[in-house]
Amino acid sequence: MQESEPRGTAVGVSFVMPVLNESAYLQHAVESVLAQDLDVPAELVLALGPSTDGTTELARALADGDDRIRLVDNPAAHIPVGLNAAIRASRYPTIIRVDAHSELSPGYAARALRTLERTGAANVGGVMHAEGRTPFQKAVARLYNSPVGLGGGAYHGGARESEAESAYLGVMRRDVLDEVGLFDETIRRGEDWELNLRIRQAGHLVWFDPDLSVTYWPRESWLRLARQFRATGAWRGELVRRFGRRNGLRFFAPPALVLIVAVAIVVGVLQLTGVLAGVSSLIAAAIYLPLVAYALLVLAVALAPGGGGIRQRLWTLLVLPTMHLSWGLGFLAGVLRGARDTVDASRLGTRNTPLP
Structure with a gap:
């Protein structure tokens, strides 16, 4: 894996992405990041879990083809562990979390940077817009985008810009992350909600901007969906x-x-x-x-x-x-x-x- 370089650059954006068994989605996710039009330096740090479907080989090939992509190991395969490894290896003062099952809309990063500056927020998030290819995945995506499906959180379709409880993925100030202590690695799901709770408790602002949009691709089968939701529910119970x-x-x-x-x-x-x-x-x-x-x-x-x-x-x-x-x-x-x-x-x- 590529070695971490010392931080200290005054401007720039570090995209961080934990990756595990995402061979079907990784290239599209990476391309959506590298296509962001920014006036500041940018990098993409991939935290690679022990994939079994060729994801690691694909990530290495992508990194070989673009020096903006850097790789770190995440042998534990847990999302918050991978996120923290990528953040620690990052070089720039703004951290943008990206999911390998997602694609950033054009202009996402530039808009988020303007919102951070305008609001003074520590973390800014937007709308998670689910999409599907098969009838099953389209049904799941429609329910993701509906208040009936996932309970009406702002990032599932809110239309009004406002202060928020949490942020989907998140565009974060690195100095605030250092202040509150990065992601809690003992929390495997819901780690973003818990981090944003600490950010708010520290007196900082979490902000929702509906003009920020991320395409999310749900799980492709009924069994995988059931497993995902059972695990997410278990960790919400832990958070309670x-x-x-x-x-x-x-x-x-x-x-x-x-x-x-x-x-x-x-x-x-x-x-x-x-x-x-x-x-x-x-x-x-x-x-x-x-x-x-x-x-x-x-x-x-x-x-x-x-x-x-x-x-x-x-x-x-x-x-x-x-x-x-x-x-x-x-x-x-x-x-x-x-x-x-x-x-x-x-x-x-x-x-x-x-x-x-």
């Missing part, structure tokens, strides 16, 4: 254990759904076996009506205008409850016993379909 009500109320909706489903199943079984044969209609309504309402919501989302073709709409019927229930199950496990060593298994040992 650590930080309590600093977590927004929206994070508690999926686990509430899981508990309602569990109660309904238990009551249904007891009714069928005659144990609760005399349960009142009022109690039954209180148990089952929320599930009926949720089923109608899922159906309405699948049939709504803009839902795509029939295959995409059918996938929506499965994907929406998968996202909510997987996340909710993970959350409850994380709250009850902690996330422990939970990892996003959807990133391990994958083979992806190349982007066109």
